[in-house]
Amino acid sequence: MKNKLTIGILSALILQGMAAEQGMNEMWGESTVKLRAENAARGQLFDEGNYAMFIHWGLYSQLGNKVDGKTYYGIGEWIMNPRMAGIPVEEYKNLAKTFNPKKFDAKAIAKLAKDAGMKYIIITSKHHEGFAMYHSKACDFNVVDATPWAKDPMHELAEACRAEGLGFGFYYSHNQDWTFPGGNRGPTTDEKGNPATFDDYFVKKCLPQVEEITSNYGPIEIVWFDTPGNMPKKYVQQLVDVVRKNQPNALVSGRAGHGLGDYQSLGDMEVPHKNVDGMWESVDTTNDSWAYAWYDEYWKTPKEILRRLIACVGRGGTYMLNIGPRGDGSVPERAARSLEESGAWIRRYPQVVYAADASPWEHALPWGDVTVKGNRLYLSVFEWPAGGKLYLPGLKTKIASAKLLLGEKSSAVPYESAHGWTILGLPPVAPEKLVSVIEIELAGEPEVVPTFGVDPDIGTEILADFASVAGAELSQKRWMEKFGEWKSVHHVHDWTADAKATFEVSVLEPGDYIVSLTYAGEGRLVWGVDVVGGEHIQNQQNSSHNYQEFPIGWINFPEPGTYAVAVSFLEGDPALASLKSIHFAPAR
Numbered sequence: 001m002k003n004k005l006t007i008g009i010l011s012a013l014i015l016q017g018m019a020a021e022q023g024m025n026e027m028w029g030e031s032t033v034k035l036r037a038e039n040a041a042r043g044q045l046f047d048e049g050n051y052a053m054f055i056h057w058g059l060y061s062q063l064g065n066k067v068d069g070k071t072y073y074g075i076g077e078w079i080m081n082p083r084m085a086g087i088p089v090e091e092y093k094n095l096a097k098t099f100n101p102k103k104f105d106a107k108a109i110a111k112l113a114k115d116a117g118m119k120y121i122i123i124t125s126k127h128h129e130g131f132a133m134y135h136s137k138a139c140d141f142n143v144v145d146a147t148p149w150a151k152d153p154m155h156e157l158a159e160a161c162r163a164e165g166l167g168f169g170f171y172y173s174h175n176q177d178w179t180f181p182g183g184n185r186g187p188t189t190d191e192k193g194n195p196a197t198f199d200d201y202f203v204k205k206c207l208p209q210v211e212e213i214t215s216n217y218g219p220i221e222i223v224w225f226d227t228p229g230n231m232p233k234k235y236v237q238q239l240v241d242v243v244r245k246n247q248p249n250a251l252v253s254g255r256a257g258h259g260l261g262d263y264q265s266l267g268d269m270e271v272p273h274k275n276v277d278g279m280w281e282s283v284d285t286t287n288d289s290w291a292y293a294w295y296d297e298y299w300k301t302p303k304e305i306l307r308r309l310i311a312c313v314g315r316g317g318t319y320m321l322n323i324g325p326r327g328d329g330s331v332p333e334r335a336a337r338s339l340e341e342s343g344a345w346i347r348r349y350p351q352v353v354y355a356a357d358a359s360p361w362e363h364a365l366p367w368g369d370v371t372v373k374g375n376r377l378y379l380s381v382f383e384w385p386a387g388g389k390l391y392l393p394g395l396k397t398k399i400a401s402a403k404l405l406l407g408e409k410s411s412a413v414p415y416e417s418a419h420g421w422t423i424l425g426l427p428p429v430a431p432e433k434l435v436s437v438i439e440i441e442l443a444g445e446p447e448v449v450p451t452f453g454v455d456p457d458i459g460t461e462i463l464a465d466f467a468s469v470a471g472a473e474l475s476q477k478r479w480m481e482k483f484g485e486w487k488s489v490h491h492v493h494d495w496t497a498d499a500k501a502t503f504e505v506s507v508l509e510p511g512d513y514i515v516s517l518t519y520a521g522e523g524r525l526v527w528g529v530d531v532v533g534g535e536h537i538q539n540q541q542n543s544s545h546n547y548q549e550f551p552i553g554w555i556n557f558p559e560p561g562t563y564a565v566a567v568s569f570l571e572g573d574p575a576l577a578s579l580k581s582i583h584f585a586p587a588r
Contacts, residue, residue: 065084102329390423394450419560
């Protein structure tokens, strides 16, 4: 569960009055009085809201990843960089002369965030390319002084957020600046040809701009610094000091560097599989690019947004989901539609998301995920069991009641226990189109054996993250599908002759199960799977450079109980064999 920040006296009094009137659970629902961002204690919206909007918007947005008729595939905010289009500094700065986003509508964006169920908005005030999306007196390369539009959209958005009861904050690239002399990856000489140092950039632009964004736009929820690189600690400390002075209620992102942030920010697009301690967030985007890319129509569906949001809350964190407005300021319609549809679900089930804690199982379950409030478990069922039974392994606390929710209505759910499992009886058809919710009220605090149960109806995948490994290596691997589109996997690799990756599983229904492995490699590989103390199977399958699932065979669990299942690598190139997961499915 997350470490909670202390609530200030003012906010405590506000919350006490609201809770007395409507109940703490309802505080985050649409039926309640708005909690205005300026009344929130430091980090409250982050810690209890659990869901936010990220916005990447700048000069790069009007290019949309197309330069001189050529499309560059990858994250749009890096289009200027040599790894993308390599646009020279002066040529890029000239783009400001045609930046005229007349379709920007701050009120519509704030309303979209509110309708999506988000609690605050963080927007790019200056990205790595150095263009300020607000009126900066420190540098005239900004949206007011350098463009025909000549408006400060940040004032409008800050006001619109406050009108909707949302928090507001800024992204600021503090280390990289590709257009200002001395900034990391920027020009090495000034306009007079004199050598420029990082100190020149920091003193003349970075520090004064952080003063500006923390002084001129009202209460700030977060200052989201990014990519500190090798920036010396003394500079980061000065920036944090400015935030503390001007915005004492604001959080500083972990990407400030040197451990000076208030919380951990995971890798781009990373949703963890295991519970993570402390205060943390996952940053993700509605398609594959953060900034607008004209070709990128691979949008997350409403169900996928909810899956990733609830996974983050279930692992103990906060989910910040990005949109990339077009160069004219408009929001892509398909992104907005997915956000609105998932937001409508959140309005029906706010208790699943807001002020909710991590799952005591510490990982997702085959049919979905779990979040917690006090002695109530909220089971978000993404894969409705066709057999009419939902299986919950390892719950030790006695159940007081179980209900299937349908908005504000509910119906009792029958349940029974067997061999350490709880079995819930469900109707044949899911009541919700996206995600159905079961509320379990416990007789006390949740106590769970965080086991992986082999579900008798639904296929069960167990990731390599959860294996005990001997004779091989278990580590995280990250790669880009397109430039800046990060993927990651925990994998078992560098296998030796006697290496084992062992998974502990709980079995309710004995019998035969089909075992598959998801792996990557080269050529034909032979894998073995053993029920420790039981039967051994092995098989040869082909492999691919990307991860694919291959069947190995059937194994038998002779009776209910806990088993160790070991995977071994028997033949092929052990240097390239990479195991991602094991999968069990009932053989019937």
